[in-house]
Amino acid sequence: MSQAFEVNFDGLVGPTHNYSGLSFGNVASTGNQRAASNPKLAAKQGLAKMKALHDLGFKQGVLAPHERPDVASLRQLGFGGTDAQVIARAAKEAPAILAAATSASCMWTANAATVSPSGDTADGRVHFTPANLNNKFHRSIEHPTTRRILQAMFADESRFAVHAALPAQMHFGDEGAANHTRFCHEYDGAGVEFFVFGASAFDARYPKPARFPARQTLEACHAVARLHGLKEGGVVYAQQDPDTIDAGVFHNDVISVGNRNVLFHHEKSFLQQQDVLDELARKLAAVGGQFVPIEVPQAEVTVEDAVKSYLFNSQLLSRADGKMIIVVPEECRNIERVWTYLQKLVHSGGPIAEIRVFDLKQSMQNGGGPACLRLRVALSASEIAAVNPNVMMSETLFGTLNAWVDRHYRDRLAPEDLADPQLLVECRTALDELTGILGLGAVYPFQLA
Numbered sequence: 001m002s003q004a005f006e007v008n009f010d011g012l013v014g015p016t017h018n019y020s021g022l023s024f025g026n027v028a029s030t031g032n033q034r035a036a037s038n039p040k041l042a043a044k045q046g047l048a049k050m051k052a053l054h055d056l057g058f059k060q061g062v063l064a065p066h067e068r069p070d071v072a073s074l075r076q077l078g079f080g081g082t083d084a085q086v087i088a089r090a091a092k093e094a095p096a097i098l099a100a101a102t103s104a105s106c107m108w109t110a111n112a113a114t115v116s117p118s119g120d121t122a123d124g125r126v127h128f129t130p131a132n133l134n135n136k137f138h139r140s141i142e143h144p145t146t147r148r149i150l151q152a153m154f155a156d157e158s159r160f161a162v163h164a165a166l167p168a169q170m171h172f173g174d175e176g177a178a179n180h181t182r183f184c185h186e187y188d189g190a191g192v193e194f195f196v197f198g199a200s201a202f203d204a205r206y207p208k209p210a211r212f213p214a215r216q217t218l219e220a221c222h223a224v225a226r227l228h229g230l231k232e233g234g235v236v237y238a239q240q241d242p243d244t245i246d247a248g249v250f251h252n253d254v255i256s257v258g259n260r261n262v263l264f265h266h267e268k269s270f271l272q273q274q275d276v277l278d279e280l281a282r283k284l285a286a287v288g289g290q291f292v293p294i295e296v297p298q299a300e301v302t303v304e305d306a307v308k309s310y311l312f313n314s315q316l317l318s319r320a321d322g323k324m325i326i327v328v329p330e331e332c333r334n335i336e337r338v339w340t341y342l343q344k345l346v347h348s349g350g351p352i353a354e355i356r357v358f359d360l361k362q363s364m365q366n367g368g369g370p371a372c373l374r375l376r377v378a379l380s381a382s383e384i385a386a387v388n389p390n391v392m393m394s395e396t397l398f399g400t401l402n403a404w405v406d407r408h409y410r411d412r413l414a415p416e417d418l419a420d421p422q423l424l425v426e427c428r429t430a431l432d433e434l435t436g437i438l439g440l441g442a443v444y445p446f447q448l449a
């Protein structure tokens with residue numbers, strides 16, 4: 001039995017969680033614009049999922065939120081004076097930009113980085129490339145802090161390589177692990193890395209969606225594979241079906257999810273879907289795995305229902321007996337056809353044998369489900385031992401973080417509250433304490449100044 005694990009690092013929801021309708025193409029985000037949010041509840045819903053998976057015996061870690069509003073970005077855009085004046089001026093002259101600079105979007109850590117386990121890379125280290133998230137301004141400001149936090153968690157350079165993000169430019173638009181799946185036989189053996197892109201920036205022969213943006217480019221996928229030292233035989237590229245992007249599938253993890261040798265996906269996930277599945281099967285076989293595709297037909301679950309329920313934004317977790325648990329959001333239970341499908345799935349005798357449902361409504365209303373909230377890092381036992389131990393979930397850390405949330409978070413944020421300069425003070429106070437709890441050192445601009 002191999003001593004290797006998939007560790008899920010979930011984003012701890014930050015104190016400024018709010019609904020600003022910032023993500024054109026993400027129908028939940030634009031649909032809930034200006035709704036009041038509850039940051040305290042959002043953070044607790046996320047912590048409850050982390051704790052439940054920890055209690056089930058899975059390795060679970062925490063990724064810290066960022067300093068918001070991002071005053072440095074506002075200054076770069078010409079708002080000057082003291083921090084309070086910067087916020088007041090932005091609130092008056094450009095409230096949408098203030099909202100973008102205040103987003104807690106780093107909570108969706110599936111977009112934090114792309115991760116290649118050591119079994120796949122040329123130098124035998126675990127490689128991370130923080131995503132530039134170049135398609136949306138509010139997300140494009142995440143990667144410098146994400147990189148510092150990853151370096152503080154995976155500090156041992158003999159085992160871990162944390163790269164800089166790709167050039168911050170639409171040609172290299174990169175959304176991280178949300179468009180990346182890694183198949184394998186054992187987590188620490190060689191695997192097949194599956195990169196899904198929405199468009200090509202340099203090659204006009206690839207089709208493009210008509211209505212909504214394609215956030216990830218083929219060229220970004222190639223660059224990450226090069227940086228990580230992946231082998232030709234261990235990589236598969238596929239283009240997302242542009243029609244599904246136009247239906248609201250803004251990341252591949254809204255239409256498919258994989259774990260070990262299984263790819264759970266919708267009939268309309270990829271262009272030339274059968275060729276893609278055949279290539280995955282062939283390349284996985286070459287590293288000792290037997291590929292199992294589970295395809296959901298449009299006749300049973302439509303793309304529209306997939307977007308509404310986030311059926312595919314689920315987590316597939318391997319139990320000790322080899323069967324898999326599917327972790328879904330409450331919304332799946334509320335849509336009858338989806339729930340009926342899930343019942344059939346777990347009784348089919350296939351690899352997915354158990355459903356766990358979580359209430360993640362605060363995140364879901366911004367288009368972030370269970371899978372969006374976690375960054376997967378497959379690690380060997382010795383690699384886990386080299387991770388900063390303070391970020392690993394435990395009974396104690398769960399209690400500490402819940403109490404921390406109780407002390408620092410508001411239970412309501414309405415759009416007008418984003419103009420309150422006190423929010424920045426509250427966020428910095430909370431994060432200064434958090435870096436102590438998680439043993440991160442100085443990672444935020446206010447700590448580095």
Ligand SMILES: NCCC[C@H](NC(=O)CCC(=O)O)C(=O)O
Pocket residue numbers: 018019020021022023026029030103105108110111139178251366367368369372
């Ligand atoms: N993987 C899920 C990401 C969800 C995220 N939503 C947002 O940023 C919405 C924020 C807002 O509208 O306030 C996004 O679209 O990138």
